[in-house]
Amino acid sequence: MRWKPSALVPGDAFFGMIKQGYILPWRSEARGQNTVIIEAAAAAAGRLCHHCVVVYDGVVGPWFLPRFLRASGLAHLQYVVLLPPLDVCIERVHTRVDHGFTDVRVTRDMYQQFAAAAVDSRHLIDEPDSDPVTLAELIDGRLGGGTFRYSLSD
Numbered sequence: 001m002r003w004k005p006s007a008l009v010p011g012d013a014f015f016g017m018i019k020q021g022y023i024l025p026w027r028s029e030a031r032g033q034n035t036v037i038i039e040a041a042a043a044a045a046g047r048l049c050h051h052c053v054v055v056y057d058g059v060v061g062p063w064f065l066p067r068f069l070r071a072s073g074l075a076h077l078q079y080v081v082l083l084p085p086l087d088v089c090i091e092r093v094h095t096r097v098d099h100g101f102t103d104v105r106v107t108r109d110m111y112q113q114f115a116a117a118a119v120d121s122r123h124l125i126d127e128p129d130s131d132p133v134t135l136a137e138l139i140d141g142r143l144g145g146g147t148f149r150y151s152l153s154d
Helices: 011-015 028-048 065-072 086-095 104-116 132-143
Strands: 006-010 053-057
Touching: 006 011, 006 028, 011 028, 028 053, 028 065, 086 104
Parallel strands: 006 053
Antiparallel strands: none
């Protein structure tokens, strides 16, 4: 592992914490639930940053990014959006192991939301065929130069 100490904060785990009254996160009535979950995940990631390098692995649309940063308690963060072509996203949903999400219609909708969002190109990686190791090396190579840096004053 490149960074020691380091932590992985899996965003989906925070959604899985709600056991009663859970609303599927892509439904319009889930906005309040999603806000609270994103803030809780950001707070956990932000606190861990005081001890180690943290990677948050989850969906944070640009519409949630300012709220995520504020909830983290950090002055800035590194924001990377992986957005391969839609057909690659659908294939990955179909071939994913140990993950309950399989809805292609929702995958298409989420993809369109990101594709239509105002994601600054410096935060976007759209490499269609890169394996995880190659993607990690690409991201790591750009981290040092501040390419992915995001702050509320940006």
